[in-house]
Amino acid sequence: MRVNRFWLPLVGFLVLAGVFFVALKRAPTGGGERLVQSVLIGKPASAFTLPSVLDPAMPVSLADFKGRWVLLNVWATWCVECRAEHQVLLDVQREGKVAIVGLDYKDEDPAANEWLQRLGNPYDAVASDPEGRVALDYGVYGAPENFLIDPNGVIVHKHIGALTSEVWRRDFQSRVDGAS
Amino acid sequence: MLPELGQFALILAMLLAFAQAFFGIAGPARRNERWIAATAPAVAGQFVLTVFAFATLVYAFVHNDFTLRSVAGHSNSALPVYFRVAATWGHHEGSMLFWILVLSIWTVAVAAFSRRLPRAFQARVLGVLGVLSAGFLLFTLATSNPFERLDRLLPDGVDLNPVLQDFALTIHPPMLYVGYVGFSVAFAFACAAMLEGKLDQTWARWTRPWTTVAWMFLTVGIALGSWWAYYELGWGGWWAWDPVENAILMPWLLGTALIHSLAVTDKRGLFKSWTLLLAIGAFSFSLLATFLVRSGVLTSVHSFAADPGRGIFILSFLVVMIGGALALYVWRAPLLRSQAGFDLVSREAFLLYNNILLVIATFVIFGGNMAPFLSDILGLGSLSVGPPYFNPTFLVSMIPLLALVAIGMHARWKRGNLGESRRVLLVSLGTALVLGLAMAIGIYGLHDVRAPLGTLLGFWIILSSLVDPIDRLRRRLSLSAAVVGMTLAHVGLGLLTLGITTTESARVERDVALAPGQSAELGGYRFTFVKTEAAEGPNYDAVRADVQVSRGDRDVALLQPERRTYWVQQTALAEAALGVNFRRDLLATMGESLGKGAWSFRLQVRPLMSLLWLGAALMALGGLCAATDRRYRQAVRSTATDPLASPARAGSAVT
Amino acid sequence: MRLRAGLALALLCLLAPLARAIDAAPPLEDPVQQQRYIALIHELRCLKCQGENIADTPALFAQDIRRQVREMIMAGKSDHEIIDYFVERYGEIILLKPRWSAKNAWLWLAPGVFLVFGGFVAWRVVRARQALLETDTEDVA
Numbered sequence: 001m002r003v004n005r006f007w008l009p010l011v012g013f014l015v016l017a018g019v020f021f022v023a024l025k026r027a028p029t030g031g032g033e034r035l036v037q038s039v040l041i042g043k044p045a046s047a048f049t050l051p052s053v054l055d056p057a058m059p060v061s062l063a064d065f066k067g068r069w070v071l072l073n074v075w076a077t078w079c080v081e082c083r084a085e086h087q088v089l090l091d092v093q094r095e096g097k098v099a100i101v102g103l104d105y106k107d108e109d110p111a112a113n114e115w116l117q118r119l120g121n122p123y124d125a126v127a128s129d130p131e132g133r134v135a136l137d138y139g140v141y142g143a144p145e146n147f148l149i150d151p152n153g154v155i156v157h158k159h160i161g162a163l164t165s166e167v168w169r170r171d172f173q174s175r176v177d178g179a180s
Numbered sequence: 181m182l183p184e185l186g187q188f189a190l191i192l193a194m195l196l197a198f199a200q201a202f203f204g205i206a207g208p209a210r211r212n213e214r215w216i217a218a219t220a221p222a223v224a225g226q227f228v229l230t231v232f233a234f235a236t237l238v239y240a241f242v243h244n245d246f247t248l249r250s251v252a253g254h255s256n257s258a259l260p261v262y263f264r265v266a267a268t269w270g271h272h273e274g275s276m277l278f279w280i281l282v283l284s285i286w287t288v289a290v291a292a293f294s295r296r297l298p299r300a301f302q303a304r305v306l307g308v309l310g311v312l313s314a315g316f317l318l319f320t321l322a323t324s325n326p327f328e329r330l331d332r333l334l335p336d337g338v339d340l341n342p343v344l345q346d347f348a349l350t351i352h353p354p355m356l357y358v359g360y361v362g363f364s365v366a367f368a369f370a371c372a373a374m375l376e377g378k379l380d381q382t383w384a385r386w387t388r389p390w391t392t393v394a395w396m397f398l399t400v401g402i403a404l405g406s407w408w409a410y411y412e413l414g415w416g417g418w419w420a421w422d423p424v425e426n427a428i429l430m431p432w433l434l435g436t437a438l439i440h441s442l443a444v445t446d447k448r449g450l451f452k453s454w455t456l457l458l459a460i461g462a463f464s465f466s467l468l469a470t471f472l473v474r475s476g477v478l479t480s481v482h483s484f485a486a487d488p489g490r491g492i493f494i495l496s497f498l499v500v501m502i503g504g505a506l507a508l509y510v511w512r513a514p515l516l517r518s519q520a521g522f523d524l525v526s527r528e529a530f531l532l533y534n535n536i537l538l539v540i541a542t543f544v545i546f547g548g549n550m551a552p553f554l555s556d557i558l559g560l561g562s563l564s565v566g567p568p569y570f571n572p573t574f575l576v577s578m579i580p581l582l583a584l585v586a587i588g589m590h591a592r593w594k595r596g597n598l599g600e601s602r603r604v605l606l607v608s609l610g611t612a613l614v615l616g617l618a619m620a621i622g623i624y625g626l627h628d629v630r631a632p633l634g635t636l637l638g639f640w641i642i643l644s645s646l647v648d649p650i651d652r653l654r655r656r657l658s659l660s661a662a663v664v665g666m667t668l669a670h671v672g673l674g675l676l677t678l679g680i681t682t683t684e685s686a687r688v689e690r691d692v693a694l695a696p697g698q699s700a701e702l703g704g705y706r707f708t709f710v711k712t713e714a715a716e717g718p719n720y721d722a723v724r725a726d727v728q729v730s731r732g733d734r735d736v737a738l739l740q741p742e743r744r745t746y747w748v749q750q751t752a753l754a755e756a757a758l759g760v761n762f763r764r765d766l767l768a769t770m771g772e773s774l775g776k777g778a779w780s781f782r783l784q785v786r787p788l789m790s791l792l793w794l795g796a797a798l799m800a801l802g803g804l805c806a807a808t809d810r811r812y813r814q815a816v817r818s819t820a821t822d823p824l825a826s827p828a829r830a831g832s833a834v835t
Numbered sequence: 836m837r838l839r840a841g842l843a844l845a846l847l848c849l850l851a852p853l854a855r856a857i858d859a860a861p862p863l864e865d866p867v868q869q870q871r872y873i874a875l876i877h878e879l880r881c882l883k884c885q886g887e888n889i890a891d892t893p894a895l896f897a898q899d900i901r902r903q904v905r906e907m908i909m910a911g912k913s914d915h916e917i918i919d920y921f922v923e924r925y926g927e928i929i930l931l932k933p934r935w936s937a938k939n940a941w942l943w944l945a946p947g948v949f950l951v952f953g954g955f956v957a958w959r960v961v962r963a964r965q966a967l968l969e970t971d972t973e974d975v976a
Contacts, residue, residue: 010506521967566931
């Protein structure tokens with residue numbers, strides 16, 4: 001079997017097929033939304049100061065929480081999945097391991113207030129971001145999104161989609177516990 | 181009861197497909213006449229069973245049998261009948277059955293219409309098609325059974341995605357399937373030739389009409405999809421370089437190269453290797469398209485629900501089929517050397533450049549399409565590739581191609597030497613230049629420096645295509661169907677070029693907020709929002725707006741876009757309104773209600789948009805015409821000498 | 836469930852564009868800036884949708900991106916800086932036009948390289964066939 005150019009198509013094809021096989025083996029089940037791995041992991045969380053949802057005269061800054069672990073939760077009243085994760089946030093608040101800072105994304109304060117009153121307020125501070133400017137800074141493209149920021153202000157994890165207790169334990173709590 | 185029968189029929193069909201594959205391939209190999217003779221009946225039996233199975237599925241959809249998972253998941257009793265039928269293939273399982281049905285139809289057609297093929301060769305072709313059928317039937321029964329029952333009874337179905345509830349979308353998939361599944365015939369012919377160890381001009385002559393017809397259907401299918409996207413999605417985009425759109429463009433490009441390459445093999449026994457690879461390639465990319473849409477490797481508007489398990493099954497099947505064919509190629513291709521010669525500007529040379537450029541275009545699109553996926557799994561981060569990449573890179577190979585089309589048409593076989601054609605070409609080039617500049621600059625204003633190039637090429641191709649036929653008609657000579665077909669197709673290409681160039685460079689669009697009575701000026705037209713009124717359809721409610729379009733003091737069109745809310749899925753959908761004539765398309769799409777009766781609209785004026793569809797239609801018509809040429813129906817005497825070694829002559833008196 | 840939600844979301848995105856005014860803001864005064872703006876919003880991808888660009892989608896996300904692009908243009912940032920800004924926060928996946936970089940170079944060089952290689956193949960084949968013209972006595976109509 002002399003190696004000549006006639007082998008090229010077959011070899012090329014088998015290489016391609018191999019690549020696809022590897023990809024399929026690695027693929028998670030299901031399609032739908034492609035998860036975007038955050039490029040911000042490992043980078044310092046962007047500083048911000050926004051008015052609080054509860055009281056516009058009160059500023060909320062990320063810097064207020066320096067030295068603590070922070071769960072930055074991007075949410076909105078128009079977001080269906082946020083409703084689902086609300087209970088998980090309340091549970092996390094009860095555990096008290098991290099500070100929870102809410103970022104109310106492209107929402108309206110009255111509606112947000114009504115929501116928190118009705119469902120409970122899990123946040124140590126909740127900032128109002130009606131124009132989504134801070135969210136843009138964090139590479140947010142929808143709600144809910146959750147960031148884990150370490151005591152030095154570095155983003156160590158991002159989760160797109162609702163926070164479940166399993167995700168919290170596996171991806172967030174483990175990192176908090178692991179570091180201490 | 182009926183669906184169970186349908187499933188049973190499918191199982192039998194699969195068994196027959198295996199039989200067909202066995203008899204078709206082993207028969208000639210063992211020179212067993214009885215086995216060879218058994219192939220055609222297996223084909224017929226499989227066809228009947230497949231039709232029956234498909235019919236039972238359609239019946240289930242039409243009669244709202246919601247105990248079937250497919251029907252419950254994709255249909256609804258409020259859905260009009262014709263959409264219920266379309267829903268049969270509007271989802272993964274049903275579309276797989278449809279794929280199998282289409283393959284069966286093509287197989288039966290080959291069995292019925294190629295009596296003049298040597299029996300052994302025909303058996304091999306049917307055998308290869310049998311392998312394909314068997315594989316797909318196995319896959320469908322094992323992983324994608326359309327007849328699966330639900331374990332509970334639902335009162336009604338989830339409904340067909342409203343975006344799919346549209347006439348064009350009922351025929352777009354069937355046309356596409358007939359097209360790209362049809363390339364399986366060329367693939368089977370190629371495999372049969374390789375199995376036999378014989379590939380000559382006669383073989384090319386047999387393969388051509390099948391390939392051309394398949395190509396024609398694919399052209400229509402792609403054009404329909406594009407047309408649908410254009411008027412349904414509302415912002416005038418007709419090609420988004422979506423991964424699945426690309427997946428179906430690639431077989432089309434290779435198919436185009438194939439029909440041209442077959443012409444060379446037919447005429448001069450050259451390009452055998454190219455033709456084989458193109459035949460394998462066109463169908464391979466068809467299979468690849470099938471795989472990509474269903475496996476979750478690509479996410480796209482078109483993707484069916486992703487499932488890596490299915491993906492692996494299909495991929496394994498692909499490796500067997502394509503790998504097998506390419507292995508046959510390794511075995512046989514070295515024997516296909518021809519000793520024919522040709523010159524630099526001969527027709528063969530131009531068709532060589534044609535092949536090369538189309539293959540380059542295919543590879544470029546393939547690279548761009550696969551890049552995000554590759555980047556992901558190689559751990560190089562996320563990447564996305566869209567129109568800003570594909571548009572320029574596609575043109576890199578297309579522009580030279582279009583230029584060569586105009587010239588190549590006049591090149592003679594073997595020696596070339598354009599001779600007198602040179603004068604004709606220069607005159608047509610000059611005329612095209614004048615017309616092109618007049619159009620791009622004079623009529624439409626120079627918005628884009630590429631526009632004159634596009635119009636020049638478009639006109640040149642059209643003029644160049646018409647020279648010979650008109651000359652022949654003037655001399656009162658007849659035109660064969662092949663020549664008519666070729667002319668139509670190339671003129672269609674020219675029109676397509678003109679249309680795309682103009683509509684993309686000279687279009688105008690605006691987003692405006694209008695209160696009733698207000699108007700907006702755009703591209704020389706005035707769009708006046710008159711009023712809205714409520715409307716109702718068979719399964720939706722709508723708000724319809726009246727937008728009066730005028731030019732100067734004349735009323736030109738009344739556009740009535742709608743905002744529809746479909747009852748079942750509760751989704752809102754905007755129906756764009758179009759005002760079409762040869763010169764331009766006017767589009768109006770409703771955005772959102774802004775309160776107090778005001779609405780936001782997107783308005784567009786797209787010059788010469790119709791040329792796109794006309795061009796595509798002519799191309800398809802040309803293909804159809806060419807396929808009906810007499811020479812394909814004449815008895816062809818196969819060469820007596822061994823065609824592998826010598827420059828094969830068709831020997832017989834065929835033109 | 837995830838799959839359905841994802842699909843529903845994707846569907847909504849397909850339909851959402853048709854639900855609102857796409858670009859409510861008036862064009863920029865400087866035509867050059869407006870050109871840049873139009874070009875840039877066609878190069879950025881709406882991450883909430885299936886492969887759409889920012890220009891043709893009214894999703895909330897897209898509106899914010901357009902506003903940001905507009906503000907950055909008016910603040911005098913170059914196209915390069917604007918692209919960098921988004922890539923820093925969202926990754927290269929937000930670009931529809933792959934950036935010129937070491938790992939993307941092959942994408943942009945491929946067409947040219949293919950053309951050169953194709954030309955080479957053509958030259959070789961034509962040369963060989965021209966040589967065969969001597970011995971090829973076949974008469975071709």
